[in-house]
Amino acid sequence: MRETLLSGRIAAATGWCFVAMVAIGCAAVVTQRPFIFPSLGPTAIMLFANPLDRNSSPRHVVAGHFIGAAAGYFALAVTGLLAVPFGVHIGVNRVFAAAIALALTAWISLLTKCEHPPAGATTLIVALGILPRLVDFGFLMSAVLGVTILALVVNRLRSIPYPLWSPAQ
Numbered sequence: 001m002r003e004t005l006l007s008g009r010i011a012a013a014t015g016w017c018f019v020a021m022v023a024i025g026c027a028a029v030v031t032q033r034p035f036i037f038p039s040l041g042p043t044a045i046m047l048f049a050n051p052l053d054r055n056s057s058p059r060h061v062v063a064g065h066f067i068g069a070a071a072g073y074f075a076l077a078v079t080g081l082l083a084v085p086f087g088v089h090i091g092v093n094r095v096f097a098a099a100i101a102l103a104l105t106a107w108i109s110l111l112t113k114c115e116h117p118p119a120g121a122t123t124l125i126v127a128l129g130i131l132p133r134l135v136d137f138g139f140l141m142s143a144v145l146g147v148t149i150l151a152l153v154v155n156r157l158r159s160i161p162y163p164l165w166s167p168a169q
Contacts, residue, residue, distance in 0.1 A: 009049075010049075012048070012158065013045070013048040013049035016044075016048040016150070016151075016154050017041075017044045017045055017048050017049075019150075020044045020047075020048070020147050020150055020151075021036065021040075021041070021044065023146070023150070024036045024040065024143050024146060024147065027143070027146075033139045034131055034136055034139050034140065035139050035142065035143040035146075036143065037122070037125055037130070037131065037140060037143070038121060038125060039065070039068075039118040039119070039120075039121035039122040039125060040118075040143055040144070040147060041118075042117070042118040042121070043061055043065070043116070043118045043144070043147060044147055044151075046061075046116075046118070047061065047147065047148065047151035047155075048151060048154070048155075051151060051155045051160050051162045052160065052161070052162070052167075052168070053167075054167040055115055055116050055117060056151075056167075057163045057165070057166055057167035058148050058151075058152065058163065058164065058165050059114060059163075059165050059166045059167070060114050060115060060116040060167070061116050061144060061147075061148050062141075062144060062145065062148055063109075063112065063114035063116070064109055064114050064115065064116025064118070064119035064122075065116065065118070065119050065122050065140070065141065065144040066141060066144075067105055067108045067109050067112070067114060067119060067123075068101075068105045068109075068116075068119035068120065068121075068122035068123035068126070069122055069123065069126055069131075069137050069140050069141065070137075071100075071101045071102075071104035071105040071108065071123050071126075071127075072097075072101040072105075072122070072123040072124070072125070072126025072127040072131075073126055073134060073137060074100075074101070074104065075096075075097040075098070075100040075101035075104065075123075075126075075127045076097055076101075076126065076127060076129075076132060078097075078100065079093040079094070079096050079097040079100070080093060081093055081094065081097055081129065081132065082132065082133075082134065083132050083133050083134070084129055084132055085129050085130075085132050086128055086129035086130050086132070087129070090128075094127075094128060094129065097127040097128075098124055098127045098128055100127070101123040101124065101126065101127035102120060102123055102124060102127075104123075105119060105120060105123040106120070122140070126140075152164070
């Protein structure tokens with residue numbers, strides 16, 4: 001049976017994505033800190049639309065974004081761009097920071113079996129200088145944890161066997 005625009009699963013996923021972004025966005029507005037960032041959107045869609053997908057498990061979401069952000073900050077440090085904000089002009093160091101960050105994210109994610117595709121965007125958000133300060137790492141991970149906990153609660157209340165940490169085998 002084809003799902004319609006207002007089917008339960010689609011409506012629930014849409015609504016909870018909206019709630020997640022409003023909640024995280026409010027935290028950003030109140031604190032004036034970067035709790036909301038582009039790769040959190042695809043993560044929310046995965047968590048609420050496809051919660052049983054392997055890459056939507058808390059382990060993949062949290063570890064994936066952690067790996068992506070850490071790789072981004074590492075790349076900024078080795079290219080001398082740590083704390084240097086994004087600019088309209090992209091120089092060679094920024095290109096290398098992005099390349100190092102993405103390659104390192106892919107390598108570590110695959111090695112640890114913690115792939116989460118939106119984490120590839122997170123590493124670029126950091127390496128390109130959108131969140132260039134090391135202190136931003138805490139805000140970024142707080143937002144990831146917040147959305148993941150919301151997904152855990154919502155999916156469990158909807159009787160979806162969303163994993164506590166690792167995906168079901």
